Amino acid sequence: MGRKVFFISDGTAITAEVFGHAVLSQFPIDFEQNTIPFVETIAKAEEVKGQINDCFITTGERPLVFHSIVNPEIRAIIYSSEALDYDFLNTFVTPLEQQLGVKAEPKVHRTHSIDNDAYSDRIDAIHYAMDNDDGISLKNLDEADIILVGVSRCGKTPSSLYLSMQFGVKAANYPFIAEDMDNLRLPAELKARKHKLFGLTIEPMRLHEIRNQRLQGSTYASPRQCRMEVKEVEMMYKRERIPYINTTYHSVEEIATKILSLTGLQRKMF
Template identity: 40%
Template sequence: MINRTAFFISDGTGITAGALGKLLEHFPSTHFKQVRLPFTNTLEKIRLAQEAIALATEEDGGRPVVIMTLGDIALRNSLKQCNAYFIDLFNTFIDPLGLELDQKPLTGAGIAHSVMGSSYNERMEAINFTLNHDDGMTNNGLEEAEVILVGVSRCGKTPTSVYLAMQFGVKAANYPLIPEDFERGTLPAVLHKHLGKIFGLTIKAERLHAVRNERRAGSFYASLDNCRQEIATAENLMRTAGITWADSTSRSVEELSAIILEKMRHPAISK
């Protein structure tokens, strides 16, 4: 395993540069220590960044990868006066895209300009909706939900709902399947009229057992036998109701969200 430090250096929040951290996952035999330096907007801060870069080079025995968004050309050139592998989003993306669009790019941090836009408000509204409709908390306003996730307790419904809301502005309710539903053998009555927007999550019994055991060690609820039983019954119930589902065991919330949006052909995919 090789060690390298990855710096994300930005004159703003560093959110865009930071998102590119995912690209580092294409190199699993390198261990990246990730360092974020937001609001690097003065020469003094550039100097501090350069010191940190020099120190990391010494510690790792290899030069750092620097992913940077700096609008100011003087700051940009100044930072590059040190030994690192630079990925400069202005040079590679923003300036060339400006030529394509025949427009001069804003040089400040881009994101601040969209705060009050409708999509931002939509996201905030979706988060509030999702938190208010977590874990079957209320049946009021389910008509407004764009997606309703169902599945056994602790199979990943909440983080997936929150991600859908935060990232895509999707109003995502979630509803646990519980022993009463299994005995009755049907979905909760309140969900019957919303079949078109229900998506199921399932999980491997061993994983559910481990997750539940962290909370309620040694309980019947957490036992491997009960987990197996609940999952089998829930999957049967979903199959009967014709609900599409995905296995959350080895998928991130990002992947689950993308699968759900594609399946629901949700307009968040295109907006």
Template identity: 45%
Template sequence: MAGTRPVFYISDGTGITAETIGHSLLTQFTETRFVSERIPFVDTVERAREVIETIRAAGERHGTRAIVINSCVNAEVSAALGESGALMLDVFAPFIEPLERELGEARKRWIGRAHGMVDFETYHRRINAINFALSHDDGASTDYSEADLILVAVSRAGKTPTCLYLALHYGICAANYPLTAEDLEHDRLPPRLRPYRNKLFGLTIDPMRLQQIRQERRPNSRYAQLETCRREVAAAEKMFRAEGIPTLSTTHTSIEEIASKVLTTLGIHREMF
């Protein structure tokens, strides 16, 4: 195994873009252990020089050269960061020149465009979608007339985090419905869901994984017993098959993958924020 490499995601904005791209890159390298830190709002040369000391100290501590994944748009700030001696990876550099040639337009070095409040209408749509997800979480409200989609599953199968992800990143009004013991006694959809059949997507999960999750929430309860988990998952899957509800297992699937599959399956096209 190679050693541990310190990695810094540095930006003059939130750093989310640098961290997202950087994480995707580093997951391709499995023989090196990475320890990372996101440093946002590095928007002056003075601030960059302060950060340099942090980068150098990390390199000395680990006995290796640090890696900086940089999304700063200010050339002077980026140049200052380069004095750290770290491997500098500019996330925009490979794309800017080809785009400028193709579009016949020089880039505008605006800070915070990727994750700032640039479009107030879009921003408020995200806020409204988050409020919708929270107010329609776990069957709290069953008025689904304004819902873009409804996730259906047994308790702790991943409904809530997926709904919140869809709201935050796509402005999707996502509700979720927890299948109760009474619901699972039948092979048919609960009556309150039937009018919204075209909005439904079922989530399932391996019973052993479900048991682990429930055990953390309610240790040694009937709710967390493996037999309970097996019975509920089997009944839910039987219902989904009988009703023709599209289904995905969340056992080894990330929230990002779940969200993408749900949107694709239901034919919902929305730009990611």
């Protein structure tokens, strides 16, 4: 059992969680993490305070509390608990007020709000990624900001969805399948939009593992088939001068941000 940690917010707690996770990942020890979002009333705050104090009594250690609570009354209640607390927002808001000469105007639920044009762009991008996944449709490629290509299960779908969800980028994706391999070439629809293509590749043995989880013992999953497909596709990337990256050791966050960084596509902010 690791040290107890609470992420607390009067909003979604996503910010507290994402940021707290980044801070804790610097430590080589285990933490037992617990997220409490929507602490929006005095009653709920008192209940959470009770939970923190119980945890202290039970474990004998003060739990770590990372919070991003905008409402000062709610914050005061959490402060008065037995926690060791780390106030994510105010630690930076107060010095920023001085530097900028502008008073903050704290407002709950502003971080993840729908009150901006970018939000509907983002929802459009998510629907676009869904509707243009896996080569389902080659009709709407003019709308694409980017078209990811690669063999089946090399990471195209999660990467396209992450690009849309996190950055509002419209990403289509297209698979090269076994039947294409004898004479691998770009379909005319892709050839006409070559400047939007971005290739993914993967180490054949990792591809074999991933495919085997899905269709164990199949030709599709065999090391021989995986090696052949990856080789053909990489040769095509080189021949056609399509930029590409290897996804084997990278998370969707890393793949998506590397793609943006290499193509110069703008990240939108949510």
